[in-house]
Amino acid sequence: MLENPRTPRVRAVAKLAKREARKDTGLYLLEGPQAVREALTYRPDTLVEVYATPTALERHQDIRTLLTDEGIEAEFVTETVLDAMADTVTPQGFVAVARQNPTALKDIFAAEPKLIAICEEVRDPGNLGTIIRAADAAGADAVILTGRTVDPYNPKVVRSTTGSLFHLPVSVGAELEDVIERAHGAGLTVIAADVKGDDLLEARADGALANPTAWLFGNEAHGLEDEALQLVDRALRLPIFGRAESLNLATAASVCLYESAFAHRA
The missing domain is CATH 3.30.1330.30 (Ribosomal protein L30/S12)
Incomplete structure (x- = not known):
C-alpha cells in the first residue's frame, strides 16, 4: 500500500x-x-x-x-x-x-457523421465538459475542438463530462477552416450558434435542422469572430422568451444539439 x-x-x-x-x-x-x-x-x-x-x-x-x-x-x-x-x-x-486518446479528424469524417459539435475557443472547462456530455446525450457522432479551446483532458473537463469523454470521438488541435471544409465535403450543413443569427424556430419550421449538421459554438465572452461566421452556412440564435439577458454557452449548446437530435428522429 x-x-x-x-x-x-x-x-x-x-x-x-x-x-x-x-x-x-x-x-x-x-x-x-x-x-x-x-x-x-x-x-x-x-x-x-x-x-x-x-x-x-x-x-x-x-x-x-x-x-x-x-x-x-x-x-x-x-x-x-x-x-x-x-x-x-x-x-x-x-x-x-x-x-490520452484523441480521434483523428479524418477518421471522424470517414465515419459519415450526421451530427457533430465544433467548439471554437471555448475556454471554460465546465462548459466544455458539459457540451461533450450534451453531445453524447443527444447522440452526436463526435466533438471537435479548434482554436484555443481548453484541453479536454483538463481534470475539470473530465469531471464535468461524467464519463461521456469515453463514449464518443473527440478531436483536438484542428484549424476551424479545415474542419468546416471537411464538414462540407462530408455533406454536413455547418450552423453557427450566434446571437446575431436568425431565430432557431425559423430553421425548425423550414426543416433545416433535419439535415446532417455540424453545430459551431464560440467563446463564452465574445462568441464567434466574423471570419468564422463567414465560413458557415447559417447562423442561428435561441429566442429568449423571458427576461434573461442571455443563456450560458453550455446550456445553449445543449438546446441546439437536441433540436437537431429531435429533427433527425422526427
Missing part, C-alpha cells in the same frame, strides 16, 4: 493536473468511481494505473469486477495519498492515470 504522499510516484500523478505535464507525458488524470467505471467499461485499453483505497474498492464491487475482467490490478493507497494525487477535494476513493 502507498502511504507516503511525498514520493515521486505520487507527485508524478498529481502533476497531471497541469497542462504541461499532460502534454509531456500524453497522460491524464481520472478521479472518482464514475470516471474509473466508465473508462473500464468503454476504454480499458487507455488505463495505465488505478489507485484506490481498500474501503472504496470494497464499496464498489462492480469496479472490482471490471478490474478483474480486464486483468488490471488496482494499487491500494491511503486517503492521504489519494488526496495528494487528486485535483478535486473529494476523489471518493479512486484516482487513475490514462493515456
Whole structure:
C-alpha cells in the first residue's frame, strides 16, 4: 500500500493536473468511481494505473469486477495519498492515470457523421465538459475542438463530462477552416450558434435542422469572430422568451444539439 504522499510516484500523478505535464507525458488524470467505471467499461485499453483505497474498492464491487475482467490490478493507497494525487477535494476513493486518446479528424469524417459539435475557443472547462456530455446525450457522432479551446483532458473537463469523454470521438488541435471544409465535403450543413443569427424556430419550421449538421459554438465572452461566421452556412440564435439577458454557452449548446437530435428522429 502507498502511504507516503511525498514520493515521486505520487507527485508524478498529481502533476497531471497541469497542462504541461499532460502534454509531456500524453497522460491524464481520472478521479472518482464514475470516471474509473466508465473508462473500464468503454476504454480499458487507455488505463495505465488505478489507485484506490481498500474501503472504496470494497464499496464498489462492480469496479472490482471490471478490474478483474480486464486483468488490471488496482494499487491500494491511503486517503492521504489519494488526496495528494487528486485535483478535486473529494476523489471518493479512486484516482487513475490514462493515456490520452484523441480521434483523428479524418477518421471522424470517414465515419459519415450526421451530427457533430465544433467548439471554437471555448475556454471554460465546465462548459466544455458539459457540451461533450450534451453531445453524447443527444447522440452526436463526435466533438471537435479548434482554436484555443481548453484541453479536454483538463481534470475539470473530465469531471464535468461524467464519463461521456469515453463514449464518443473527440478531436483536438484542428484549424476551424479545415474542419468546416471537411464538414462540407462530408455533406454536413455547418450552423453557427450566434446571437446575431436568425431565430432557431425559423430553421425548425423550414426543416433545416433535419439535415446532417455540424453545430459551431464560440467563446463564452465574445462568441464567434466574423471570419468564422463567414465560413458557415447559417447562423442561428435561441429566442429568449423571458427576461434573461442571455443563456450560458453550455446550456445553449445543449438546446441546439437536441433540436437537431429531435429533427433527425422526427
